[in-house]
Amino acid sequence: MSGPLNPGGDAGIIAGSLERPDLFAELYHRYAPDIHRYAARRLGDGAADDITADTFLSAFRTRSRYDLGRENARPWLYGIAANLIGKQRRAEVRALRALARTGNDPVAESWVDRADSRVTAQAAHTSLAGALASLSAGDRHVLLLVAWADLGYQEVADALSIPVGTVRSRLNRARRKVRGALGDLDPTLVHDIVPEAASHG
CATH class of the missing domain: 1.10.1740.10 (RNA polymerase sigma factor, region 2, helix turn helix motif)
Known part of the structure; x- marks a missing residue:
């Protein structure tokens, strides 16, 4: 101390x-x-x-x-x-896949709509859900702790008991997958959901 x-x-x-x-x-x-x-x-x-x-x-x-x-x-x-x-990873992935497949899921109202009020395209919702579902549990934890909990790299490292370098590599990998899934549908979604390293470095 x-x-x-x-x-x-x-x-x-x-x-x-x-x-x-x-x-x-x-x-x-x-x-x-x-x-x-x-x-x-x-x-x-x-x-x-x-x-x-x-x-x-x-x-x-x-x-x-x-x-x-x-x-x-x-x-x-x-x-x-x-x-x-x-511990509820299966439930989360199942909900994300349902949203990606149908565009309708109870979880959608509680997380997709609140993620960014400017996102209205259903295609963006379903693509994002599919991309999140495809991530490994570790990559998804890092991505969402940065994007939704607004934690910095060191804070994520502390939260998950992993090195900062691992946080960076997981976030970069997750960001690439999300961007690849969203394509050019809505660049503001990528910016808002997956902040650039500069904002948390």
Whole structure:
């Protein structure tokens, strides 16, 4: 640790919650809406409630192992959520493939429409869904943590416990696949869904 903990900071709250568990609720109030929004985009609103609850339950149970040198707990929480979502990978891929095939799926309303309000072409929706479904779980985690959770490369590395170089290579591979699938349908979608390295480098 580089200095005394800020009692109102994330690390300070986690440290304090070891003696006073009720303090941990502050992290829930800070980050639960973001985690829920991210889970809803990945799996739909129905599953998002459970993912959010399980994320914070797991975080609470493992808080004694949190690295207090990391002031911001967001990457840690997104990493837990990504692991939980990964356990439902078959459901996510099935929903994405259904959307790619038919253009209609319950998940579409919770993630595609919110991804970018300017995207209206159904072809772009179905192509994006197909591209996301074709990604490996690891590539999809990296891509969506950058695009939808707005995490930087180091934060994604922290969240997934992988080297920054792996984050970069996975993101580049995922970006190529998404761009290839979308072609020239909607360049703004590629920009908004898959940010350039310059914005997170």
